[in-house]
Amino acid sequence: xxxxxxxxxxxxxxxxxxxxxxxxxxxxxxxxxxxxxxxxxxxxxxxxxxxxxxxxxxxxxxxxxxxxxxxxxxxxxxxxxxxxxxxxxxxxxxxxxxxxxxxxxxxxxxxxxxxxxxxxxxxxxxxxxxxxxxxxxxxxxxxxxxxxxxxxxxxxxxxxxxxxxxxxxxxxxxxxxxxxxxxxxxxxxxxxxxxxxxxxxxxxxxxxxxxxxxxxxxxxxxxxxxxxxxxxxxxxxxxxxxxxxxxxxxxxxxxxxxx
Amino acid sequence: xxxxxxxxxxxxxxxxxxxxxxxxxxxxxxxxxxxxxxxxxxxxxxxxxxxxxxxxxxxxxxxxxxxxxxxxxxxxxxxxxxxxxxxxxxxxxxxxxxxxxxxxxxxxxxxxxxxxxxxxxxxxxxxxxxxxxxxxxxxxxxxxxxxxxxxxxxxxxxxxxxxxxxxxxxxxxxxxxxxxxxxxxxxxxxxxxxxxxxxxxxxxxxxxxxxxxxxxxxxxxxxxxxxxxxxxxxxxxxxxxxxxxxxx
Numbered sequence: 001x002x003x004x005x006x007x008x009x010x011x012x013x014x015x016x017x018x019x020x021x022x023x024x025x026x027x028x029x030x031x032x033x034x035x036x037x038x039x040x041x042x043x044x045x046x047x048x049x050x051x052x053x054x055x056x057x058x059x060x061x062x063x064x065x066x067x068x069x070x071x072x073x074x075x076x077x078x079x080x081x082x083x084x085x086x087x088x089x090x091x092x093x094x095x096x097x098x099x100x101x102x103x104x105x106x107x108x109x110x111x112x113x114x115x116x117x118x119x120x121x122x123x124x125x126x127x128x129x130x131x132x133x134x135x136x137x138x139x140x141x142x143x144x145x146x147x148x149x150x151x152x153x154x155x156x157x158x159x160x161x162x163x164x165x166x167x168x169x170x171x172x173x174x175x176x177x178x179x180x181x182x183x184x185x186x187x188x189x190x191x192x193x194x195x196x197x198x199x200x201x202x203x204x205x206x207x208x209x210x211x212x213x214x215x216x217x218x219x220x221x222x223x224x225x226x227x228x229x230x231x232x233x234x235x236x237x238x239x240x241x242x243x244x245x246x247x248x249x250x251x252x253x254x255x256x257x258x259x
Numbered sequence: 260x261x262x263x264x265x266x267x268x269x270x271x272x273x274x275x276x277x278x279x280x281x282x283x284x285x286x287x288x289x290x291x292x293x294x295x296x297x298x299x300x301x302x303x304x305x306x307x308x309x310x311x312x313x314x315x316x317x318x319x320x321x322x323x324x325x326x327x328x329x330x331x332x333x334x335x336x337x338x339x340x341x342x343x344x345x346x347x348x349x350x351x352x353x354x355x356x357x358x359x360x361x362x363x364x365x366x367x368x369x370x371x372x373x374x375x376x377x378x379x380x381x382x383x384x385x386x387x388x389x390x391x392x393x394x395x396x397x398x399x400x401x402x403x404x405x406x407x408x409x410x411x412x413x414x415x416x417x418x419x420x421x422x423x424x425x426x427x428x429x430x431x432x433x434x435x436x437x438x439x440x441x442x443x444x445x446x447x448x449x450x451x452x453x454x455x456x457x458x459x460x461x462x463x464x465x466x467x468x469x470x471x472x473x474x475x476x477x478x479x480x481x482x483x484x485x486x487x488x489x490x491x492x493x494x495x496x497x498x499x500x501x502x503x504x505x506x507x
Contacts, residue, residue, distance in 0.1 A: 017262065030262075033301055034294040034439060038430045045428060053277045066278070091432070092305075176424075181447035182454045187278060187285045187336070194279060202426035209427065 018057070023154035025058040026098040031089050041088040044201050044216065048194035051113045051126055052078065054099045064149035066187065072147065073135050078193045079108065080129045080163035083216045087123055094118045100154050104143035107131050112158040125160035166219045166254040172233035172244060175203045180228045180247075190223040196253045200243050203232045208241045208259060215240075215258035224252045263302060268397045270303040272342045273363075276334050284455050285336040289328075289446060293463075294439035296358050296371045297323055299344045309391075311432060319390070320380050322468075323438050324353065325408035326373040328461040330505075339363055346398045349388040352376055357403035370403035380433075411464050411499040413487045417478035420448045423490070425473050435468040441498045445488040448477045453486055453504065460485075460503035467497045 018027045035046035069075055089095050095115050102110040113126040132141040178199055186192040234243040240257040263272040280291040314320050344358040353374040360369040377386040423444050431437035475490040485503040
């Protein structure tokens with residue numbers, strides 16, 4: 001929905017919580033009870049969900065929203081994300097999250113994120129890579145196929161390193177089997193990217209979950225649909241833990257926690 | 260402008276429904292609305308000085324026992340909603356609270372009622388509401404449009420639908436499955452033909468806390484106007500809920 005379709009009072013309210021500063025789209029938010037884990041820290045899922053929504057809202061406001069792309073037979077899908085955590089926001093903490101598009105290179109759109117405290121302390125930085133697909137054939141399209149909209153770029157790199165390409169690791173022990181449920185799906189009828197973060201945390205051994213997570217990388221390989229079963233495999237690494245999700249012998253996602 | 264504020268006895272919170280709070284039809288998940296209702300009750304309690312720490316340190320926590328919802332329509336992605344909640348009264352050992360959900364224009368979209376009990380978390384005993392001496396001087400007897408909360412009793416035996424492991428991310432600050440997670444589980448176990456149906460009424464009972472590593476046995480069955488789901492652990496009922504679907 002465009003801002004023109006919204007009530008004036010709504011626009012005024014949102015202006016106080018969301019604003020542009022050149023290429024940077026900012027949102028002030030409070031992590032709510034349901035966003036936090038039992039230690040009162042924002043969950044990885046809540047952070048991934050927030051950043052993914054922020055990216056979507058930025059494109060929405062720049063005239064390249066979900067419905068617009070759908071009309072053109074296109075969708076932007078997330079391929080990789082990487083996070084660097086200084087600390088997780090805590091329950092009821094007011095933070096400012098921001099995103100900006102850096103550039104496109106090869107098939108990828110590069111977008112970074114930052115979450116800061118109200119006083120400006122950097123809490124989380126993140127890098128992401130997105131690609132454009134034909135919504136019917138799922139063929140990957142060149143970034144030049146995307147209508148320009150009102151895109152504004154800033155090549156500045158956040159404090160988080162670039163996304164890494166995670167490779168399939170053979171012979172990881174099976175940790176469990178996770179059925180895909182209706183509530184895991186989003187408007188694209190596939191498991192939402194943030195849900196993979198939730199699944200990864202659920203399958204982390206308790207001793208790793210208790211450690212301070214310094215970084216997290218995730219790659220999304222193939223879409224997972226309702227009624228599929230993810231076989232979750234994982235193992236400790238030198239400085240953390242690696243997890244993979246397979247379905248029908250195909251790798252769907254891979255991720256690494258750095259502790 | 261703040262996104263949450265008091266309007267006399269009423270506590271309000273405004274938010275916009277995001278893409279990830281919605282199902283494949285881009286309509287808000289039931290568990291999202293339920294989660295916000297319970298959260299704003301907690302927010303108001305905090306604003307009245309009853310923070311989670313204060314209550315825990317005082318040897319008491321609020322737990323939800325029953326909830327009911329009525330939807331005039333299901334909110335959609337990107338829609339702005341204003342939740343209003345108010346403490347209605349105490350009845351026996353329960354605190355009764357209601358809520359309505361409106362558009363910025365004032366259109367009533369949904370309403371909800373809930374009963375909370377004050378619990379001693381160490382003894383697992385219900386504490387009389389009179390033990391909470393401060394913070395609830397303000398109340399309104401206004402009843403929301405939602406049905407009264409009630410005990411859900413299936414009229415026919417329910418069949419086994421499957422098993423659901425409790426995951427770490429189902430837990431909240433009280434170290435048990437969060438109330439909204441039960442309705443998410445229930446929706447996941449609805450037969451596919453009901454999953455994207457418009458919910459008109461929804462009632463849920465929370466019978467017993469569920470902890471990490473427990474497995475819920477999910478049973479369900481068709482009713483005259485909808486579907487009932489129950490979750491058991493070791494044959495002990497942990498939750499029950501009833502969906503009433505809007506006629507197409």
